[in-house]
Amino acid sequence: MASVVAALSLEQETHLLKLLPEPAQLHLLYKGSHHGFYMHTLRSKIDKEGRFVVIVYFKSGDVKGGYLSKSSDESKDQDAFAFEINHQEVTHFPVLDDSKATHFSTAMSNGCLKFGDCLKLYTENRSICVESWDIMYHQGIWLEPEYLDVELYRVGSARRELPWTEEGRGSLRKNLVSFKPACRSLNRVRVLLMGPAGSGKSSFINSVRSVMFGRVLLLPFIGTATKGFIKKLKSYDIRSERGGKPTALTLCDVLALGDGERTGLTLTDALAVIKGYAPEGHDFQGEAPIKAETPGYRPVPSINDQIHCAVFVLNACQVMTTSDDLTETLRTIQAEIADLDIPQVVLLTHVDQVCHAVQEDVKFVYSSRILQEKMQKAAEVVGLPVSYVLPVKNYSSELSVSCNTDILLLSAIHHILQAVDDTYEENHPPTPADASAEPPSAEFHNKPSNLLIFD
Known part of the structure; x- marks a missing residue:
């Protein structure tokens, strides 16, 4: 993993950390351009327990993603959210119906990760497709605009907790x-x-x-x-x-x-x-x-x-x-x-x-x-x-x-x-x-x- 360089910039990381419910640090687990753009590969990096952030990078410079606060096997996740970082602007999409917050299909042929109606990653022709805000991008097939990379981070607690009061x-x-x-x-x-x-x-x-x-x-x-x-x-x-x-x-x-x-x-x-x-x-x-x-x-x-x-x-x-x-x-x-x-x-x-x-x-x-x-x-x-x-x-x-x-x-x-x-x-x-x-x-x-x- 030492050779894998995260695409997340410091400014983008700052915005994302502010959206998380508590002080945390991000650990890169998966990078599509390094591990391959396959849903089953991404899925294999997610444990049954833990918190995770999925991030999609687009050629336009936009960064979109979603946060999972519970096991991927649990559909009800009231703390989950989707987000978009566009230069200095950050848009946060909280959960409106926790029963439809996230969905993660375990099927190898049609694996799918969905954050409500905001963001959807799924398998098509053995590659990852991204559907976001009613606009579809596909790696290597669709023309502009298309996504450049997909990353998965584990959300860990800050290494040392201090009483900030x-x-x-x-x-x-x-x-x-x-x-x-x-x-x-x-x-x-x-x-x-x-x-x-x-x-x-x-x-x-x-x-x-x-x-x-x-x-x-x-x-x-x-x-x-x-x-x-x-x-x-x-x-x-x-x-x-x-x-x-x-x-x-x-x-x-x-x-x-x-x-x-x-x-x-x-x-x-x-x-x-x-x-x-x-x-x-x-x-x-x-x-x-x-x-x-x-x-x-x-x-x-x-x-x-x-x-x-x-x-x-x-x-x-x-x-x-x-x-x-x-x-x-x-x-x-x-x-x-x-x-x-x-x-x-x-x-x-x-x-x-x-x-x-x-x-x-x-x-x-x-x-x-x-x-x-x-x-x-x-x-x-x-x-x-x-x-x-x-x-x-x-x-x-x-x-x-x-x-x-x-x-x-x-x-x-x-x-x-x-x-x-x-x-x-x-x-x-x-x-x-x-x-x-x-x-x-x-x-x-x-x-x-x-x-x-x-x-």
Whole structure:
């Protein structure tokens, strides 16, 4: 299936996703020009259970199709609908009589898939015919206008479900404010952000603080530069509010990674920071690596001086063209950190700049096909599973915070903190004094997901 390229454009996919009853992602199962224009072949791709979308592409540029919400063996489907996408216009044809909503003939000789009176695909002369809105098209026989292709997609749930509500944002924020490391030896969780120049490390810190303060803030050195702005090790305590009590989270920023050891943060310095040897405010200089003679060097760092989670930050706009040198740098650092039993994740930033649907609303982040490809690439570049990749949208040009952007940012923080707890609970078993410690808040896990329904 890797060689089969979907004809559905990102704009068309955005329109279609808005018609579906809940956030979802599409998985291509059948493409007529690849698998053959036979109804029995299309029919064989549809399971008895599941949700599916059939799409027909016409030479006119129109896209027409239908949605099945139930097993193909069930004729009554009140959630089924037909649709037409014509440039910027989208027409939705809901079910008027669910007993006549869909019909799928199982006969091999005259297989037929019908969406009411709107769209009908059937077999004639062993090929697929399409009858749509009283106009008939036939592949290879009829002249203009004729259809170009037929595709079948399985409709799957979004890979990760988030509570896209004000209540969900409040719950995630409360989780961060009340979070206490499961390992009592940890006073707080120190998270190191590493990435190339322009990846969005500093912007992520600024955005998390903006979420907590309820308004967009500006930190020093926020922006874009060829070699990055941050030159020193800088730690930021994340507070519950301006002037408020610090949470258990500290985000640490460092010199940007470069292409190889000669530019940017070196492996030696990265490991010195992670192991806790590097002093706060250390000025990174490639020709002067961190060592015992470095001013402020900690020869015997405590567990609270160390980094408890390493986060690789990558720009979704640039990830597909990551250089071989940078890829080697990232994988080398990742492999060294893995030997230290420290959790690692990947933040994929600028997700709104690579997908129209996400630009309109970040709740589509886990259902966007193009973002799935970017996440796969980010995982490949660093050498981690794709489940370790967390997409986020940083605040940049906005003047005020928004609920869904906050939720995506807070969700990333939630996963980071959970990774730390999972790792340190495994590698640092609690002492008898820890046994009475209250577990982290499970409110996030117990909250039901609120999925939007589109009219």
